[in-house]
Amino acid sequence: MLSEFLIAExxxxxxxxxxxxHRQLYEALRRALLDGKLGAGERLPSTRDLAHDLGVSRNxxxxxxxxxxxxxxxxxxxxxxxxxxxxxxxxxxxARRQAGxxxxxxxxxxxxxGHDLVERFCASALEVQPFTPGVADFSAFPxxxxxxxxxxxxxxTYPDLLDYNAAxxxxxxxxxxxxxxxxFRSVQLDADQVIITTGTQQSLELCxxxxxxxxxxxxxxxxxxxxxxxxxxxxxxxxxPVPVDDxxxxxxxxxxxxxxxxxxxxxxxQYPTGAVMSLAxxxxxxxxxxxxxxxxxxxxxxxEFRFSGPPISSLEGLDVDERVLYMGTFSKVLYPGIxxxxxxxxxxxxxxxxxxxxxxxxxxxxxxxAALAEFIEMGHFSSALRRSRQSYAERxxxxxxxxxxxxxxxxxxxxxADQGLHLCLRLPSxxxxxxxxxxxxxxxxxxxxxxxxxxxxxxxxxxxxGYGYANPKDIPRWGKVLADMVLEPPRSAAAxxxxxxxxxxxxxxxxxx
Ligand SMILES: Cc1ncc(COP(=O)(O)O)c(C=O)c1O
Numbered sequence: 001m002l003s004e005f006l007i008a009e010x011x012x013x014x015x016x017x018x019x020x021x022h023r024q025l026y027e028a029l030r031r032a033l034l035d036g037k038l039g040a041g042e043r044l045p046s047t048r049d050l051a052h053d054l055g056v057s058r059n060x061x062x063x064x065x066x067x068x069x070x071x072x073x074x075x076x077x078x079x080x081x082x083x084x085x086x087x088x089x090x091x092x093x094x095a096r097r098q099a100g101x102x103x104x105x106x107x108x109x110x111x112x113x114g115h116d117l118v119e120r121f122c123a124s125a126l127e128v129q130p131f132t133p134g135v136a137d138f139s140a141f142p143x144x145x146x147x148x149x150x151x152x153x154x155x156x157t158y159p160d161l162l163d164y165n166a167a168x169x170x171x172x173x174x175x176x177x178x179x180x181x182x183x184f185r186s187v188q189l190d191a192d193q194v195i196i197t198t199g200t201q202q203s204l205e206l207c208x209x210x211x212x213x214x215x216x217x218x219x220x221x222x223x224x225x226x227x228x229x230x231x232x233x234x235x236x237x238x239x240x241p242v243p244v245d246d247x248x249x250x251x252x253x254x255x256x257x258x259x260x261x262x263x264x265x266x267x268x269x270q271y272p273t274g275a276v277m278s279l280a281x282x283x284x285x286x287x288x289x290x291x292x293x294x295x296x297x298x299x300x301x302x303x304e305f306r307f308s309g310p311p312i313s314s315l316e317g318l319d320v321d322e323r324v325l326y327m328g329t330f331s332k333v334l335y336p337g338i339x340x341x342x343x344x345x346x347x348x349x350x351x352x353x354x355x356x357x358x359x360x361x362x363x364x365x366x367x368x369x370a371a372l373a374e375f376i377e378m379g380h381f382s383s384a385l386r387r388s389r390q391s392y393a394e395r396x397x398x399x400x401x402x403x404x405x406x407x408x409x410x411x412x413x414x415x416x417a418d419q420g421l422h423l424c425l426r427l428p429s430x431x432x433x434x435x436x437x438x439x440x441x442x443x444x445x446x447x448x449x450x451x452x453x454x455x456x457x458x459x460x461x462x463x464x465x466g467y468g469y470a471n472p473k474d475i476p477r478w479g480k481v482l483a484d485m486v487l488e489p490p491r492s493a494a495a496x497x498x499x500x501x502x503x504x505x506x507x508x509x510x511x512x513x
Contacts, residue, residue: 165363228264
């Protein structure tokens with residue numbers, strides 16, 4: 001009976017969502033139509049009868065029926081009532097989530113690409129707790145000052161700052177970024193080559209879409225940064241993992257037989273091993289890119305935090321034939337939610353990138369960009385950087401001190417500790433780093449297994465340990481917990497630790513080496 005069905009549906013809708021009555025009736029009638037409770041050509045009861053049966057006002061019924069008529073489900077025939085249209089599509093009733101309901105086989109709703117994107121190389125849902133890599137301490141960010149600057153720019157906002165932006169970003173911000181990169185990162189550029197993006201992820205997306213076609217090969221470091229891997233996968237590129245050693249990416253003759261269209265690199269601080277790309281390797285890589293006519297994507301994600309050793313200049317600074325695209329982010333120095341980063345493109349690509357960025361992303365956030373430009377121009381960025389650099393340096397030192405027993409016992413060594421917000425605790429090949437990471441999680445520490453970043457190789461083991469977020473007071477204590485756990489691994493990890501244990505790992509080596 002139609003009224004009973006409608007009453008039950010409306011009752012359910014009332015519980016699930018606070019919809020107005022006429023909307024509940026509209027939804028209930030629509031479901032009755034789609035589920036075939038009301039067949040094509042069938043006449044509806046009169047509005048008076050429906051209102052009576054359902055215990056609602058006639059206006060409510062009229063409103064629901066009018067809406068369904070406008071949408072083409074129903075048609076009124078003058079003098080004879082309202083009928084179900086002949087072309088209303090019907091569907092099989094949806095399986096309801098209720099006890100005893102028949103379970104339908106899972107329907108593959110995602111594309112193959114979509115499936116790969118959500119299934120492969122995912123950051124597991126790790127809790128943010130001491131040593132979570134990739135997380136900075138945002139508590140030091142000068143929120144009050146930032147608020148004042150934002151308010152100021154919102155007060156003075158001209159209408160064009162509220163529009164999309166087709167110029168590659170707010171001019172003064174692009175100039176401030178260019179000045180910073182020229183001085184501190186030895187990047188060769190004019191402000192016009194800077195494109196403000198929503199961060200490295202968007203910079204990578206733009207490069208993948210504009211510089212490569214579906215099926216083209218991209219060389220990625222192995223182990224690799226997941227964000228980059230995902231951006232390339234999402235754009236249908238063929239990933240070709242190239243192993244990283246102590247001097248950065250190390251392409252072999254076999255790799256050269258898979259000519260790249262793009263080469264993605266983190267040369268200043270390889271993510272996650274921390275290897276710094278040597279000068280010889282930089283020249284070799286640029287020559288290789290030239291030979292293959294490939295574009296090089298340089299992700300310089302954490303060079304602001306250099307703690308020891310000479311500053312590492314950008315790879316872009318060595319590029320003589322304009323094939324390096326350089327990208328950076330404000331995620332680490334300010335906070336990730338600011339969603340601002342920059343991409344420096346060779347002069348010949350500026351117009352195309354601006355155009356495509358506008359067409360694909362409709363960039364905006366101009367008042368925010370204006371506030372950031374002033375933040376940099378007034379010296380606040382440098383002060384924030386100085387303060388956080390010092391704070392991270394202290395955290396890094398106390399973590400290194402806490403991990404000393406591991407180095408003394410010869411069961412691990414550390415790579416990548418001169419820069420950034422994480423270090424890599426390298427374990428002998430064969431150690432079950434995933435079991436160690438799980439065990440650490442049970443003790444309230446989040447570290448990531450190095451092997452989880454590997455694409456094609458299985459010779460790496462280690463723990464990626466972040467100190468950006470860890471509370472400085474707690475680092476000695478948590479560091480000791482971590483060190484003790486690696487010295488006395490849980491049984492599941494220990495089984496695999498036993499054989500190779502006891503030596504310093506000498507470099508990353510190639511797969512199988
Ligand atoms: C290698 C690397 N690149 C880039 C980023 C930051 O990217 P985004 O600007 O998209 O936040 C991260 C963040 O952890 C990273 O590890």
